[in-house]
Amino acid sequence: MSLTSHSAVVRRLIVSPGSAPRQPARVVASAAGVSVVLRAFGRSPEELPARTVVLIGTDADADSGTGADSVPGGALPTEHEGFTVRTVGGPGQVLRRAHQELHEGTADLALVAEFGAPDPQTITVYAVKRAAEAVADGDTVLGILDMFAPGDVAPPLRPLWQPPRGTDPDRHRLILWSGRDAADEARVREELLPMLSGVHRERFPALPVTVPCGTAPGPVRGAAVAVSALASRTVHRARAADASRPRPIALMFPGQGSQHAGMAAGLYRREPVFTAAVDAVLAHLGEEGHLIRADWLDPNRATIGIDDVRRAQPLLFAIDYALGRMVLGWGVRPVAVLGHSAGELVAATLAGVVSLRDAVEMVRARVREAVRIPAGGMLAVAASEEQLLPYLTGDVAIAAVNANQQVMLAGSQGPLDAVRDRLKADRFTAVAVPASSPFHSPAMAPASDAVETAYRDIPLREPRLPLYSGYTGTLMSPEEARSPRFWARQITDTVYFRDALDELLAADDVLLVEVGPRQTLTAFARRHRSVRLGAGAVVPLLPARRGTLEADRQSVLTAAARIWTEGHDLDLDAVSRLWTWGTGRPTSPAEDADIAVAAREVLHA
Known part of the structure; x- marks a missing residue:
């Protein structure tokens, strides 16, 4: 269905x-x-x-x-x-x-x-x-x-159609256990190991998620992510954690530059909330949504490359949003959300500023106007904002200040290439960011003016939970959240992610969860003083680079394990769908490719 x-x-x-x-x-x-x-x-x-x-x-x-x-x-x-x-x-x-x-x-x-x-x-x-x-x-x-x-x-x-329960012992699954103290945790683990060694591999997916069963989790916790053959060894080697004082959770959503081919495809049709959320976003895009899905599931035959704004922005919004919905479905209740660039719109959607349909229309307007701007790009430079000021020329501008000694530049292609050559000649490290449009530079001013007009018809509300803005470097005010101009100028304005992260981590010691592909924001957060000193912590949801479909699920389960050992209780029925749901749907890369090709043929007929 x-x-x-x-x-x-x-x-x-x-x-x-x-x-x-x-x-x-x-x-x-x-x-x-x-x-x-x-x-x-x-x-x-x-x-x-x-x-x-x-x-x-x-x-x-x-x-x-x-x-x-x-x-x-x-x-x-x-x-x-x-x-x-x-x-x-x-x-x-x-x-x-x-x-x-x-x-x-x-x-x-x-x-x-x-x-x-x-x-x-x-x-x-x-x-x-x-x-x-x-x-x-x-x-x-x-x-x-x-x-x-x-x-x-x-x-x-x-009735809502449900696929049959999964029984594949070669899928990674989560195993959780706990105790009242360190000695009790060790006892529980010792009782768990023979059960894992003796269980028939076909029964492995059906084992209880938590041990002991039927009791509240204790303050000393252990977790393992494993397939059947390695379960006992993985549990034996896992480290227990003190979960008596859990840090609150804040969610971070990455923007353009974090996308890569096939990102999060291992969760599609294999996790119900993620699948439904991606489908909901793409449905609001009409026929273009079908083409975006086809290119995503079969990137080797994509009609438009993933770094093109026509693919990067809508698909990245869909992935970030779907991952956010999945994490919220686990029972996680964040104390704050923070987005980088286009990720701020995802954060705003989940914070109740704008409905999903209207948020997708806002993305659509950005893409529509961005493709009318001459080609440009973005550079990641290992330098401070002050060091780069002498290199700014033409429409090249500071696009983002992400961390100390990590700044991004953006501008039209010709001037940006000249700046890159000067930086390399002066021995700065400058790496091109996957982007085909000069976002966060004056070159995007015509697009900003056009989308502001489109945004005036969209109902905007104040956030229902704290939303840190990369454009102000602090909490988003109700007036900003309701301002079409505020959202439109994000196309041209500098992203001060470092400042927003400073504000967030100054308010409390939190566990940051990056809800998106590639671990870009995780790398920035790990350089922050709070995280380096161990007061705060960060965990990515997805792998740093494209891997197998199973690697996506394994990475998500590892993040769920980290949240649990931090001391946050999870809806374990929801988490268990990562290894029990989706057997009634296509599960192989070949089947996904066949579906993508069929969709493309129908739309081009």
């Missing part, structure tokens, strides 16, 4: 607008009733997506408009408390209208209300979302709307 073409019911609740009078009257569609619908699931209207629509099914009784605050003739206002309100036909049409609104992009959440159901004094409220986004958001999916049912009846709910 392709989730991107379906809608899911994620909540269903029967609510009563008030206490029952002695002679109960039928609940009618009214402004007060709409207020009840907006608050039905215990969230204030401010917490709902900006594009939430209330859809009300109508029938003869509901149209009577006898409520004290109903509009004469049963007509409701088209807007209430800032949200769109629509009256639709009968019950068979209202859920179909919800599906239509969601997939046409006019809504991110549909609240479907049946007044006077199941009895005259109650309202039945359904919360409906695009199915792929519901899975990515970690919602409990009550069912998928069957839109193939006859149009005159309410579409029934079908």
Whole structure:
């Protein structure tokens, strides 16, 4: 089942607008009733997506408009408390209208209300979302709307398709154990080793994730990531960690320059939240999304190279976002998020500043305008900002200050090549960054002006969790988060990642998790004084370079193990999907390539 073409019911609740009078009257569609619908699931209207629509099914009784605050003739206002309100036909049409609104992009959440159901004094409220986004958001999916049912009846709910449980003993999996103290941890480990040595390899994937079973994890913890044949040896060699004082977690999202061919492909169709999130992003890109997926899964036959802005920016957004959703699905609750360049938009999306659909449209606008700018590039230079000032000429500018003695330059291709030659002649190390556009330089000014106009129609909100901005070097203010100009000028402005990281690590000793490919931000963070002294720490989610599909899963599991031994409890059912989910989908590189080729042939036909 392709989730991107379906809608899911994620909540269903029967609510009563008030206490029952002695002679109960039928609940009618009214402004007060709409207020009840907006608050039905215990969230204030401010917490709902900006594009939430209330859809009300109508029938003869509901149209009577006898409520004290109903509009004469049963007509409701088209807007209430800032949200769109629509009256639709009968019950068979209202859920179909919800599906239509969601997939046409006019809504991110549909609240479907049946007044006077199941009895005259109650309202039945359904919360409906695009199915792929519901899975990515970690919602409990009550069912998928069957839109193939006859149009005159309410579409029934079908179960969410689940692949069979995995049984491959050659997949890496996580093994966790703990004890009350060091001696107790050693005892538990000694009891675990014979079990791992004696278990039949086909049973290995089904072993419990944590030992001892059924007890709360202790403050001394151990973890191993292994395949069946090496499990006992890996557990024996693992080091125990004191998890009694866990550092809070902050997530870092890399930007352009971190991308590489096939990044994170080992998780696609093998981890449900990651897969659904990637699909949700690419679905918002329409046909171009299909081509991006094909080039990603079959990079040797890609129609557009991964470093081209048309591939790098949307695909990197999809990967960062999907990884972030996966980590949040483990039960991780970050105290802060920080993005580098384009990664800041991912951080903002997860922090609630902008909806996923609108964030993808913002990426799309950036790409659309960037390709109109003459070719340029970026250089990573081992020098300070002050050392590089004499070399700036033409439109070449300081693009990013990432760490001490690690600065990036950007500009049009000709002037940038001249600067690179001068730097090398003066014995500076200057390395080209994978980029075909001169982001964070004055050359991008026309693009910045154009995207600002596009961003004015996008609802922007203040962050729901601390969001450190690389463009100000400090916490993003509510005014900045809601400013189209702030987001548009990111195309031209310098990224002060070092300053933002300084601010974050000055606020607390944290465990930084890099949520993206290549470990670029991990390298910057390891140079920070807090991390070098051991007060803070950093762990990457993915490998530093392209490897096998299994290496992606192994790296993610290693990060999960590090988070657990730090002292953070995880949703182990969610983590275990990395080795138990996806056996009902294509799992080999050859099959992925076949799918990519088929998609490309369909789109070019």
